[in-house]
Amino acid sequence: MSEIKDITSRDTDFAKWYTDVVTKAKLVDYSSVKGSMIILPYGYAIWEEMQKVLDKMFKETGHENVQMPMFIPESLLKVEKDHVAGFAPEVAWVTEGGKDKLDERLCVRPTSEVLFCDYYKKIIKSYRDLPKLYNQWCTIVRWEKTTRPFLRSREILWQEGHTMHATKEEAMNETLKMFKVYETFQREYLAIPVITGKKTEKEKFAGAIATYSIEAMMYDGVALQNGTSHYFGDNFAKAFGITYLNKDNKQVTPFQTSWGVSTRMIGALIMVHSDDRGLVIPPKIAPFKAIIIPINDSEIVNNAVLEIEDLLKSGGVTYKIDNSNKTPGFKFAEAEVKGYPVRIEVGPRDLEKGNVTIVRRDTLEKIECAKDNILVKLEEILEKMQQEMYDKALKRRDSMIYVANNYDEFREIANNKPGFIKTNWCGNLECENKIKDDFSMKSRCIIDDEEVTGPCVCCGKEAKYRLYFGKQY
Amino acid sequence: MSEIKDITSRDTDFAKWYTDVVTKAKLVDYSSVKGSMIILPYGYAIWEEMQKVLDKMFKETGHENVQMPMFIPESLLKVEKDHVAGFAPEVAWVTEGGKDKLDERLCVRPTSEVLFCDYYKKIIKSYRDLPKLYNQWCTIVRWEKTTRPFLRSREILWQEGHTMHATKEEAMNETLKMFKVYETFQREYLAIPVITGKKTEKEKFAGAIATYSIEAMMYDGVALQNGTSHYFGDNFAKAFGITYLNKDNKQVTPFQTSWGVSTRMIGALIMVHSDDRGLVIPPKIAPFKAIIIPINDSEIVNNAVLEIEDLLKSGGVTYKIDNSNKTPGFKFAEAEVKGYPVRIEVGPRDLEKGNVTIVRRDTLEKIECAKDNILVKLEEILEKMQQEMYDKALKRRDSMIYVANNYDEFREIANNKPGFIKTNWCGNLECENKIKDDFSMKSRCIIDDEEVTGPCVCCGKEAKYRLYFGKQY
Numbered sequence: 001m002s003e004i005k006d007i008t009s010r011d012t013d014f015a016k017w018y019t020d021v022v023t024k025a026k027l028v029d030y031s032s033v034k035g036s037m038i039i040l041p042y043g044y045a046i047w048e049e050m051q052k053v054l055d056k057m058f059k060e061t062g063h064e065n066v067q068m069p070m071f072i073p074e075s076l077l078k079v080e081k082d083h084v085a086g087f088a089p090e091v092a093w094v095t096e097g098g099k100d101k102l103d104e105r106l107c108v109r110p111t112s113e114v115l116f117c118d119y120y121k122k123i124i125k126s127y128r129d130l131p132k133l134y135n136q137w138c139t140i141v142r143w144e145k146t147t148r149p150f151l152r153s154r155e156i157l158w159q160e161g162h163t164m165h166a167t168k169e170e171a172m173n174e175t176l177k178m179f180k181v182y183e184t185f186q187r188e189y190l191a192i193p194v195i196t197g198k199k200t201e202k203e204k205f206a207g208a209i210a211t212y213s214i215e216a217m218m219y220d221g222v223a224l225q226n227g228t229s230h231y232f233g234d235n236f237a238k239a240f241g242i243t244y245l246n247k248d249n250k251q252v253t254p255f256q257t258s259w260g261v262s263t264r265m266i267g268a269l270i271m272v273h274s275d276d277r278g279l280v281i282p283p284k285i286a287p288f289k290a291i292i293i294p295i296n297d298s299e300i301v302n303n304a305v306l307e308i309e310d311l312l313k314s315g316g317v318t319y320k321i322d323n324s325n326k327t328p329g330f331k332f333a334e335a336e337v338k339g340y341p342v343r344i345e346v347g348p349r350d351l352e353k354g355n356v357t358i359v360r361r362d363t364l365e366k367i368e369c370a371k372d373n374i375l376v377k378l379e380e381i382l383e384k385m386q387q388e389m390y391d392k393a394l395k396r397r398d399s400m401i402y403v404a405n406n407y408d409e410f411r412e413i414a415n416n417k418p419g420f421i422k423t424n425w426c427g428n429l430e431c432e433n434k435i436k437d438d439f440s441m442k443s444r445c446i447i448d449d450e451e452v453t454g455p456c457v458c459c460g461k462e463a464k465y466r467l468y469f470g471k472q473y
Numbered sequence: 474m475s476e477i478k479d480i481t482s483r484d485t486d487f488a489k490w491y492t493d494v495v496t497k498a499k500l501v502d503y504s505s506v507k508g509s510m511i512i513l514p515y516g517y518a519i520w521e522e523m524q525k526v527l528d529k530m531f532k533e534t535g536h537e538n539v540q541m542p543m544f545i546p547e548s549l550l551k552v553e554k555d556h557v558a559g560f561a562p563e564v565a566w567v568t569e570g571g572k573d574k575l576d577e578r579l580c581v582r583p584t585s586e587v588l589f590c591d592y593y594k595k596i597i598k599s600y601r602d603l604p605k606l607y608n609q610w611c612t613i614v615r616w617e618k619t620t621r622p623f624l625r626s627r628e629i630l631w632q633e634g635h636t637m638h639a640t641k642e643e644a645m646n647e648t649l650k651m652f653k654v655y656e657t658f659q660r661e662y663l664a665i666p667v668i669t670g671k672k673t674e675k676e677k678f679a680g681a682i683a684t685y686s687i688e689a690m691m692y693d694g695v696a697l698q699n700g701t702s703h704y705f706g707d708n709f710a711k712a713f714g715i716t717y718l719n720k721d722n723k724q725v726t727p728f729q730t731s732w733g734v735s736t737r738m739i740g741a742l743i744m745v746h747s748d749d750r751g752l753v754i755p756p757k758i759a760p761f762k763a764i765i766i767p768i769n770d771s772e773i774v775n776n777a778v779l780e781i782e783d784l785l786k787s788g789g790v791t792y793k794i795d796n797s798n799k800t801p802g803f804k805f806a807e808a809e810v811k812g813y814p815v816r817i818e819v820g821p822r823d824l825e826k827g828n829v830t831i832v833r834r835d836t837l838e839k840i841e842c843a844k845d846n847i848l849v850k851l852e853e854i855l856e857k858m859q860q861e862m863y864d865k866a867l868k869r870r871d872s873m874i875y876v877a878n879n880y881d882e883f884r885e886i887a888n889n890k891p892g893f894i895k896t897n898w899c900g901n902l903e904c905e906n907k908i909k910d911d912f913s914m915k916s917r918c919i920i921d922d923e924e925v926t927g928p929c930v931c932c933g934k935e936a937k938y939r940l941y942f943g944k945q946y
Contacts, residue, residue: 032549032591033579036542041607044538065517069509070581070612070628071565076505092544093569094581097616098562106506108543108567108581118505134514139543139612143570155543 007337009276014220019149021270024337025279028149035147035154039263042338045287046266047157051137053189053285054159054261057181063133063161068115070138071106076114080239083113086206090142092154108141113207113232113258116162117240120254126245127166130254131174135161150267151224151473158262164237164254166246171255172231178259179212179229186226190265191282191386192216192272193394194226195420195468197445202432209233214261215444215468217397218271221418223444223470226268229259267473272393273362279339280362282389283382290319290378291340293331295347304346308356308374315375319344336361341382344374362389401468410457410469414439420470422447424463426456434458435469444468480810482749487693492622494743497810498752501622508620508627512736515811518760519739520630524610526662526758527632527734530654536606536634541588543611544579549587553712556586559679563616565627581614586680586705586731589635590713593727599718600639603727604647608634623740624697624946631735637710637727639719644728645704651732652685652702659699663738664755664859665689665745666867667699668893668941670918675905682706687734688917688941690870691744694891696917696943699741702732740946745866746835752812753835755862756855763792763851764813766804768820777819781829781847788848792817809834814855817847835862874941883930883942887912893943895920897936899929907931908942917941 007024010017022028027043039047055065071094078084091107109115120132137159147153161178165171179196186192195215204211205228214227234253237243243251273280283289292308294301305321312319320340322331328345335343345357351371358367358377362385369377400419404410413421421441425431435458436442447466456463480497483490495501500516512520528538544567551557564580582588593605610632620626634651638644652669659665668688677684678701687700707726710716716724746753756762765781767774778794785792793813795804801818808816818830824844831840831850835858842850873892877883886894894914898904908931909915920939929936 029592029596031542031588033542033544033546033588036544038542038592039540041537041539044540048538064514065521066514067512067517067630069504069506069511070614071506071509073506089571091571092567092579094565095568096566096578098564105569106565115504115506119502119511122502141543157540 007276007278010219010274017276018267018271021274021278021337022149025339027266027270027279035144037147037149037153037155039157042287043266046269046281046285047263049285049287050189050265051159054181054185055137057185058135058159058161061133061177061181063135063163066134066136067138068109068112068119068136070109072109072112072114074105074107076118077107079114079117080207080236083207083236087111090144092141092143109138110140110142111258111260112136112138112140112160112162113236114240116258117236117242117256120164120237121240121242124164124242124244124254127247129244130164130166131170132164133161133174134163135159148267148473150263150270156262156264158260160258160260163257164242165256166244166254168233168255171233171257175210175212175229175231175257175259178257179214182214182227182229182259182261186214186216186265186268187390189282189284190269190272191284191390191393192226192268193390193397195397195444197447197468199228199445200432200443200465200467202429203443205230207232207235209235213445215470216268216272217400217420217470218268218473219396220271221400221420221470223420223472224264224268224271225472226265227259227261230257232256232258273389274339277333278337280389281339281341283341283386286318286339286341288318288320288340289382290317290342290344291335291338292319292321292344292346293328293335294321294323295328295345297325298348300348300351301346304351304356304371308344308346308371311372311375312378315378317375317378332359341385342378360385362392404457405454407457410435411439414441414469418471420444420468422450422466422468423457424452424454425465425467426459426461427464428456428459428461431456431458439469441469441471444470444472480749480751483692483747490749491740491744494747494751494810495622498812500739500743500752508617510620510622510626510628512630515760516739519742519754519758520736522758522760523662523738524632527654527658528610530658531608531632531634534650534654536608536636539607539609540611541582541585541592541609543582545582545585545587547578547580549591550580552587552590553680553709556680556709560584565614565616582611583613583615584731584733585609585611585613585633585635586709587713589731590709590715590729593637593710594713594715597637597715597717597727600720602717603637603639604643605637606634606647607636608632621740621946623736623743629735629737631733633731633733636730637715638729639717639727641706641728644706644730648683648685648702648704648730648732651730652687655687655700655702655732655734658734659687659689659738659741660863662755662757663742663745664757664863664866665699665741666863666870668870668917670920670941672701672918673905673916673938673940675902676916678703680705680708682708686918688943689741689745690873690893690943691741691946692869693744694873694893694944696893696945697737697741697744698945699738700732700734703730705729705731746862747812750806751810753862754812754814756814756859759791759812759814761791761793761813762855763790763815763817764808764811765792765794765817765819766801766808767794767796768801768818770798771821773821773824774819777824777829777844781817781819781844784845784848785851788851790848790851805832814858815851833858835865877930878927880930883908884912887914887942891944893917893941895923895939895941896930897925897927898938898940899932899934900937901929901932901934904929904931912942914942914944917943917945
């Protein structure tokens with residue numbers, strides 16, 4: 001079967017395995033535009049499923065969708081100093097429009113804080129205008145030198161929420177609320193047990209006061225930052241001169257947040273769950289829950305397939321069907337590459353007993369099922385599969401989190417064991433930088449539910465924080 | 474009431490009226506990025522409704538969504554000569570990425586034919602690979618000098634379908650099928666009675682063999698091209714060197730189409746249906762079908778509002794509610810500006826009889842309705858309203874189509890009567906150009922269901938076509 005799929009083993013070469021899976025499953029393809037990828041129908045369908053669920057969650061939490069310009073005049077990008085310093089090195093500049101040279105360069109948005117601020121300045125005048133809870137779905141551009149499908153690309157499909165609030169507390173609540181929405185989504189739909197927490201000063205977003213991050217651990221122990229929610233305080237608002245008249249008739253400055261997730265989540269989905277046979281997609285986010293595979297072209301099989309299709313349609317179960325004249329073995333292998341949560345094998349021998357065979361993609365477990373009972377059985381299987389995929393990922397993640405009490409232990413783990421390292425930190429940039437230089441590991445996030453006792457793992461002075469460190473994509 | 478709404482009368486100054494409506498109804502706002510607009514939540518919600526319906530229609534006709542790069546290298550744009558000639562003058566050029574000057578300019582896609590061709594060249598090898606039926610939802614950029622919300626903008630939200638087929642016939646069928654999908658959508662959902670037909674050589678899309686256009690007549694008699702479907706034959710395929718092995722084992726060239734509609738349709742929606750009180754939106758495309766307006770803050774009213782909300786929710790009727798402490802008159806006026814298809818006035822006097830008052834936005838007709846029967850009544854009203862809005866628009870359109878048998882008649886109509894002119898044409902570019910120069914009227918499309926007899930309206934030679942002429946946005 002391996003000739004058909006031709007996927008490198010993930011334990012042999014994880015990077016090659018990843019590229020094989022995204023291309024063989026036809027999620028993306030390379031374009032002749034350097035650094036930009038093409039998202040193919042199956043990859044885009046996964047993104048549409050993610051959008052559907054998230055958009056509903058955003059609307060249920062009171063947010064509205066808008067569409068801002070995609071261009072940012074250079075002068076506007078420069079209004080907030082930290083922000084421009086962080087983003088200017090990695091933007092694409094439009095300098096000519098039609099046949100004319102532009103008076104001012106425009107960058108293609110790398111993120112839209114300044115566009116929202118510019119607009120909020122115009123429309124926020126009174127406490128009655130707050131909060132403003134806007135989101136947009138769009139493409140952003142970051143001029144990356146090296147790119148990898150879904151993980152690092154010049155063009156990124158994402159959503160970005162940008163909100164303004166009357167008080168610090170309200171803005172901080174919003175930051176944490178959307179952070180929680182992301183965590184819930186990734187846990188319940190993507191079956192990814194994420195680690196969540198505040199970023200250090202060094203790792204926070206350019207211009208933010210605090211960045212809260214969703215950190216997912218991939219199969220190879222490397223972290224993928226899979227969503228962030230930022231609290232800006234009044235940094236941008238002050239830089240942009242946004243003020244409003246509060247209830248006491250005073251001009252005051254509002255407080256701001258932004259939060260975003262992107263098609264990067266598809267990369268996480270793959271690197272957490274998939275295997276050497278190809279994609280494995282959690283049922284709740286799979287664009288097609290099942291693939292029906294007729295074992296031969298006999299009348300009894302074809303009739304049963306029609307009946308099953310009717311049942312799936314009536315139950316709202318999305319499915320594909322493989323009616324090609326390939327061999328069953330070939331069809332199975334292809335279905336495995338694509339990662340449909342289950343395949344339904346419809347063959348004459350099973351049908352004699354009124355049965356079909358359902359095969360779970362994650363475990364490859366074969367389950368006999370009475371044809372007429374297929375809807376009930378599928379619901380049961382898909383629900384169980386969703387839970388077990390999460391449990392499995394959680395177990396693996398936890399087995400790859402290590403504790404380092406001193407620098408020797410840190411070195412020993414960092415050099416030998418892929419995964420995250422939990423450790424104490426004094427809070428000084430020098431120590432964080434030293435660990436980065438020595439082990440190519442960045443701090444992932446601050447752990448806020450464990451007591452901090454003992455010395456900093458690096459300098460030995462008193463620790464102020466407990467942190468996760470890890471390599472990252 | 475006019476102080477509240479402050480909308481210019483459409484019969485006094487149609488252009489000003491349009492701008493007033495789109496801004497007062499909060500569909501769009503101007504940004505400080507020249508030429509780009511901000512689509513506000515209510516405007517974006519209308520676009521989401523359009524997307525939802527169209528995306529379903531596209532998928533039901535076998536199309537799949539993908540996402541291509543947003544940048545086109547200059548050399549790629551230049552592959553098809555007519556295409557580059559048509560688009561190069563109006564594109565935005567990225568010339569710098571990060572801190573580096575690019576070796577080759579990239580334009581932000583003005584349309585994506587060349588990107589799809591470049592990819593199709595890579596993946597189409599055999600007749601088994603055909604047809605390819607891809608669509609994408611994205612933003613395109615055209616460097617317009619003068620812009621108007623939804624009608625002409627530097628950034629346009631749209632969809633573009635790009636398909637490849639084994640035969641001419643199949644490609645032409647696709648062109649006409651999607652043309653029909655657009656016409657159906659605009660008739661059934663937007664309640665716009667469009668005029669459809671083939672464009673003349675002069676007016677067709679740059680690089681196409683034939684362009685089929687959806688032409689809508691606005692309230693002021695001016696045309697809005699509201700969707701196009703193109704047949705390319707093998708023009709692009711040859712320029713890009715796309716070939717495939719057919720069933721007879723020969724290398725042959727496939728045939729291509731593309732088709733697109735954009736947020737321009739929101740402009741059409743407004744300019745066909747809206748009035749001096751603001752927006753009027755056909756129920757089937759309205760993001761919120763109703764607005765509930767409590768007449769006062771009494772317990773009986775508040776309880777009735779809760780009951781009505783429960784009923785609407787149970788019936789899946791989307792709604793807004795105006796719980797502000799403004800006067801009822803003010804709320805009515807605001808609801809009219811926003812164009813919710815109906816408002817539900819919940820007042821104590823009606824409630825004594827167990828009733829509420831439903832007011833249709835298009836006719837302002839007041840309808841008494843038993844509170845408990847509201848779902849049934851609403852369904853009846855909204856369906857009737859959808860039909861009557863279409864009928865009214867059709868009647869107005871037909872009353873503004875004139876026939877010109879000679880140039881004097883043409884001049885008389887063109888100078889005095891806004892609308893479309895039906896006339897005979899010899900097929901020569903000179904005559905088409907002369908009419909454009911004399912009356913600023915372009916040919917809209919060729920009429921294919923009327924016999925052509927008599928001379929060309931311009932030169933007097935034998936006519937080959939019957940055409941619509943009209944001014945355009």
